[in-house]
Amino acid sequence: MSVPFQKYHGTGNDFLIIHADEYVPDRGALAERECDRDDGVGADGILYLALEERFSPPRVVMTLVQPDGATAPMCGNGARCAAEWAMRRTGADSVMIDTQAGTLRADRTDADDIIIEMGTPTFDPAEVPVRADEPVFGEEIEGLDVTMVNTGVPHAVAFVDDVPDEFFESEVSRSSSDAIDDVDLETIAPPVRYGDAFPKGTNVTIASPDGSGGFRQRTYERGVEGETDSCGTGAVAIAVVARRLGRTDADPVAVSPPGGDLRVSFNERGNATLAGPVEHEFDGEVTVESPAEQ
Structure with missing residues (x-):
């Protein structure tokens, strides 16, 4: 049993993108195997994306599984790759990306780069998190x-x-x-x-x-x-x-x-934005366990 993927990268930060509707019984195990650069396809993670076109702008629900099999709440270049993937499917120049760290807006620039809001950075020890009574500077x-x-x-x-x-x-x-x-x-x-x-x-x-x-x-x-x-x-x-x-x-x-x-860059609300190129590398398929093999 296999599922299709598309390979994207943002300034070399590369990801396999799999539609969230595809049946993958163990996402962590698949990431551990296929992100391996010697024995797998090779990537910095697998993005599972669900596209919701009924919204304006369209929304993408993004889940990132890293090479160690764990889920990460946010990835800037991953979110930019998710935005490019969604824009190619909808024809939109703006999309909203739902991540575990919040919902972010992404836009295509005049230079054909992808720029995405990155939320409000924080030095608060409890939110970093770091075991400290005060923000840690140097x-x-x-x-x-x-x-x-x-x-x-x-x-x-x-x-x-x-x-x-x-x-x-x-x-x-x-x-x-x-x-x-x-x-x-x-x-x-x-x-x-x-x-x-x-x-x-x-x-x-x-x-x-x-x-x-x-x-x-x-x-x-x-x-x-x-x-x-x-x-x-x-x-x-x-x-x-x-x-x-x-x-x-x-x-x-x-x-x-x-x-x-x-x-x-930093907008009027104090939020950071991240801009740069995104490229679609190639398409392929990866093998997953079928229900009978579990």
């Missing part, structure tokens, strides 16, 4: 100076000039935007990701100023348990933290993960 946690913010999911944000020397793979100038490439993210991130301070774990995002008010980005994602080519909530986290700490006054803030270029 405090040492598990060997790394981080600022904690929730942009739909928790992020521990650090800038390269705060990364200890032992976590660089070579001697580099911290003022260089290339310094981020030499950070040993696979070593420095896991202790923070699983730190006792975080009751639900955290993503770990490193930023390096690009010299023009923007930033380069690398993110170790919770649920993927490794670095991804892009992370939309991480890009928003960098922009929010950088503005809060006085590291930039740009708007939009350009953020460049390894997979491409994103733009983070």
